Amino acid sequence: GQNIDQPTEMTATEGAIVQINCTYQTSGFNGLFWYQQHAGEAPTFLSYNVLDGLEEKGRFSSFLSRSKGYSYLLLKELQMKDSASYLCAVTNTGFQKLVFGTGTRLLVSP
């Protein structure tokens, strides 16, 4: 089976940096995705990590450690529009399916 853990909620201030952690236990891990979801909308893709290390994409970066079953999403220069849920998801051997964590709701205040 698969078990994915994320904090339920985080708060941060506009302009700050926030790190959202995700730990996973899974058989046959292949890769990890991060998605952003605004309330009532569909998730949108942010990043995909297969190898250990940091992937940077503008204000967002994602890190993966396969040996530790750990990933984080780093958001810099926070903006009000970054208030959303952030979903961590892992894909299994053969890339057959994507299993999501419960998501972290991020609230950015002025």
Added chain:
Amino acid sequence: DGGITQSPKYLFRKEGQNVTLSCEQNLNHDAMYWYRQDPGQGLRLIYYSQIVNDFQKGDIAEGYSVSREKKESFPLTVTSAQKNPTAFYLCASTKTGAQPLHFGNGTRLTVT
């Protein structure tokens, strides 16, 4: 423009009735997925299909059924056997599992 379309956006049904949610994609994607999302929760996998005429149960398949007769279409039927059907349903597709999922805009089903 290619995309994935779910209809309708809002759906209301009486308890005991079956209801079918539509999902169509013109992205030429092989794999399609159905997820359910409850308030404040993550996405839970209901069914997925890697190829036409084949599909597999996800983590919460009980009370649901699907078909994959065409590559473009993956309808989900919520049967009367589903105990708590009221939820936000998301359909997604991808070329391969190593590629990001493309999501439809979702169908919010309310059963009373």
